[in-house]
Amino acid sequence: MPFEIRLRTEEEVEPYRLAADTAFGEMPSSNPASLQGYKDRHETDRDFAAFDGNLIVGTAGAYSTRMTVPGGATIPTAAVTDVTVQPTHRRRGIGAMMMREQLQQVRERGEPAAALWASESIIYGRWGYGPAMQHHAVSIDTRHSRFDNQREASGNVRFVDVEQALEIFPTVWDRAMSTWPGFMTRKAALWEREIRGIDQMKRPGMSRPGDDTPFFILYEEDGSPGGYAFYRTAYPSDPERRGIAIKEFVAVTEAAHAALWRFCFDIDLVWQVSCQSVPVDDQLWWMLADPRRLNRTPNDAIWLRIVDPPAALSARRYALPGKLVIEIVDQFCPWAGGRFELDSDEDGAVCRPTSQQPDLAMGPAEIAAAYLGGARFTTMARAARIEERSEGALKKADIMFSTQKAPWCPLEF
Ligand SMILES: CC(C)(COP(=O)(O)OP(=O)(O)OC[C@H]1O[C@@H](n2cnc3c(N)ncnc32)[C@H](O)[C@@H]1OP(=O)(O)O)[C@@H](O)C(=O)NCCC(=O)NCCS
Numbered sequence: 103m104p105f106e107i108r109l110r111t112e113e114e115v116e117p118y119r120l121a122a123d124t125a126f127g128e129m130p131s132s133n134p135a136s137l138q139g140y141k142d143r144h145e146t147d148r149d150f151a152a153f154d155g156n157l158i159v160g161t162a163g164a165y166s167t168r169m170t171v172p173g174g175a176t177i178p179t180a181a182v183t184d185v186t187v188q189p190t191h192r193r194r195g196i197g198a199m200m201m202r203e204q205l206q207q208v209r210e211r212g213e214p215a216a217a218l219w220a221s222e223s224i225i226y227g228r229w230g231y232g233p234a235m236q237h238h239a240v241s242i243d244t245r246h247s248r249f250d251n252q253r254e255a256s257g258n259v260r261f262v263d264v265e266q267a268l269e270i271f272p273t274v275w276d277r278a279m280s281t282w283p284g285f286m287t288r289k290a291a292l293w294e295r296e297i298r299g300i301d302q303m304k305r306p307g308m309s310r311p312g313d314d315t316p317f318f319i320l321y322e323e324d325g326s327p328g329g330y331a332f333y334r335t336a337y338p339s340d341p342e343r344r345g346i347a348i349k350e351f352v353a354v355t356e357a358a359h360a361a362l363w364r365f366c367f368d369i370d371l372v373w374q375v376s377c378q379s380v381p382v383d384d385q386l387w388w389m390l391a392d393p394r395r396l397n398r399t400p401n402d403a404i405w406l407r408i409v410d411p412p413a414a415l416s417a418r419r420y421a422l423p424g425k426l427v428i429e430i431v432d433q434f435c436p437w438a439g440g441r442f443e444l445d446s447d448e449d450g451a452v453c454r455p456t457s458q459q460p461d462l463a464m465g466p467a468e469i470a471a472a473y474l475g476g477a478r479f480t481t482m483a484r485a486a487r488i489e490e491r492s493e494g495a496l497k498k499a500d501i502m503f504s505t506q507k508a509p510w511c512p513l514e515f
Pocket of ligand 1: 125126184185186187188191192193194195196197198199219220221222224225228
């Protein structure tokens with residue numbers, strides 16, 4: 103029986119949410135605030151559903167965001183979320199059908215790219231998504247957390263409450279937008295979910311009511327917020343492992359970065375500090391007197407899918423002036439493939455379709471992986487993912503696409 107793929111209606115929000123949660127092995131919370139939060143976050147005209155008769159058997163939504171690209175401009179980006187197919191209907195092509203419809207809509211809305219977090223890294227490459235940034239989960243025994251060069255911080259760290267966090271943290275986030283390529287806007291409803299923790303699950307080792315209440319800390323200098331973090335107490339009743347688990351740490355100045363880490367490491371009765379996401383080139387490792395003590399676990403972070411190569415490649419800036427012809431062989435969305443000439447100089451860059459012979463040939467996942475500066479063409483060519491068609495093109499492309507900072511964004515969606 104054929105399945106119908108269409109946008110859900112306002113009235114279908116509850117079965118849509120139920121379908122998404124069920125596929126993730128959860129049941130939606132019965133708390134009315136949780137449903138309201140879901141409605142506030144979701145955009146009805148972006149939530150694709152797959153129907154088997156009247157039954158929703160697949161979901162694929164997106165939030166409208168903007169993403170910073172190298173050079174500091176932002177591009178409209180679809181933050182893809184809730185991609186699910188019911189366990190009863192998997193591996194029948196429904197996921198692929200929804201992905202195709204969604205990418206078509208992304209393009210029609212004038213968004214050059216879509217972004218997502220992959221629950222499994224096996225899933226999205228086939229649909230042209232590439233791992234565009236990596237990040238590290240870090241942890242350290244606080245007895246080994248001394249800094250080599252203590253930076254003098256003239257500001258200070260203080261606790262703020264939920265309402266203050268909701269008011270002030272977004273201002274730091276806005277400043278962070280220009281700090282990292284790949285940083286994405288976070289809408290109010292996503293701040294609400296993050297800060298109020300409506301949908302948060304309890305952490306291991308936390309059983310007492312209230313143990314999952316986060317603490318919010320803010321670094322200010324001359325009244326200006328420079329960074330924040332929020333964390334929960336981890337393993338509160340285990341003296342060996344008692345520590346803090348930092349959910350989010352964002353600092354836009356070096357002073358804020360140093361002061362917030364120092365604060366976290368120096369809390370009494372805290373033996374372990376962990377943080378679920380720091381940039382791969384974060385300076386913390388270099389600040390520690392005994393850096394090997396910092397456990398770093400790398401992982402893929404946001405995956406990107408470029409649906410409009412000329413728009414995406416014209417929007418960013420390049421480290422080197424030059425020309426490059428790139429062929430993108432896009433089997434999943436042939437309308438997003440072709441040969442494109444990239445022409446970059448000090449004033450900016452222009453990318454347009456061309457019939458010239460390509461210098462490099464690759465798939466959509468590879469250009470997406472390299473786009474924010476988070477992956478090198480040479481490395482992917484060594485993995486047989488990119489073909490160099492003119493000598494020296496890989497080296498040139500590596501330099502052109504390189505960025506001073508590794509791309510990073512801790513936004514969960
Ligand atoms: C991921 C998911 C949406 C895929 O839906 P689906 O309808 O089964 O996907 P399709 O049938 O269109 O699969 C297309 C191809 O991808 C493969 N594939 C899809 N998901 C896969 C997975 N999780 N593991 C391995 N292969 C997978 C299929 O085998 C198929 O391969 P083929 O083209 O070689 O036959 C579904 O498995 C799911 O709901 N998973 C649980 C929730 C989840 O993790 N969602 C992703 C959130 S980021």
